[in-house]
Amino acid sequence: MIKVENLHKSFDDLDVLKGISTTFEKGQTNLIIGQSGSGKTVFLKCMLGLFTPEEGYICFGSESYEELTPKKRRELRKQIGMVFQGGALFDSMTVEENVMFPLRMFAKATKSEMLDRVNEVLKRVNLTNANHKFPSEISGGMQKRVSIARAIVNRPKYLFCDEPNSGLDPRTATVIDNLIQEITHEFEITTVINTHDMNSVFEIGEKIVYLEGGHLAWEGNKDLIHKTNNKTVTDFVYSSNLFRKVRVAQQKGY
Known part of the structure; x- marks a missing residue:
């Protein structure tokens, strides 16, 4: 489990994260979504220890990252797996x-x-x-x-994925989504996925965090997101004509 409490992060005079609090449970796929510039990448990098927040804390299990000694931070790093947006494989x-x-x-x-x-x-x-x-x-x-x-x-106990479906065709993207979810369930990993892919949201969104302007504007799961009346969320999730048609059909009971 990862618990985030009142997380703030700024760069110079720009406030990027503005008091985010949430929990990511183990054994489920936790998705972070939101428009470009909403703070998703900064949020992910804070959890990875690449950025240090000015306020708030991040707990891995029962331990706050900020309170860990350098030795314990190295031990924690061994428990973290990362899937990068471009794969980041070594060509040689x-x-x-x-x-x-x-x-x-x-x-x-x-x-x-x-x-x-x-x-x-x-x-x-x-x-x-x-x-x-x-x-x-x-x-x-x-x-x-x-x-x-x-x-x-x-x-690893913790798996972070940054846009794992970037550059993939829809069928392959679904294969990758399902693989990540299967591994998450099989090994009881706390998996956090940063994504723009709404197919991923509807396929494997067991916990969804929607960020807007550095705030946590909504959280729920793939079933609740169909039912929410939060206009900001629905405008983002159903921004394409296809997904709008899907939502109308669901509302009509088709």
Whole structure:
């Protein structure tokens, strides 16, 4: 679980986060949505420890990040997996080497043990025959699955995903969504996803946080978001003609 309380973050005279409080439970997919400039990326980077808030605190489990010693922060970092927007794979490394990279950094294991773990997670993301391929030799969807495998190879308690469906076609994006949700449930991970993809919201939005102008304007789940009368939320979520038609059909009971 991650608990955020009264989080404030500014840059010079610009207030970006303005008192955000929420909780992300383990074993479920927690989505952060909102317009560009709403504070989503800054919020995510605060939880990752890349930005230090001026006020408020972030608790991982029962421990406040701000109160952790440098040693405990390093230990916490080992428990965090990250799926980057562009995949962020090392072009000069094979799939196997990319996935093994966190193990080389953090794990105290033999080469054989690390390879066994790499093969285990590659099998979990359905990439059993890709070990010796380079990122340039595989599709964008496969690259995202490699990124997910790398993120979970150290058995993290917390998984952060920044626009994991960026650049993918709708069918592949759904595969990635489902994979992230399956892994979240299977390993009881606290997963936080920063996304613009409304398909993701409706498919895997077990907890949805909507930010507007640095404030938490709404929170709920994919079922409640269909029923909310919060105009700011509905204008954003149903901004496309397709989703507006879907909502009208739902309201009419089709």
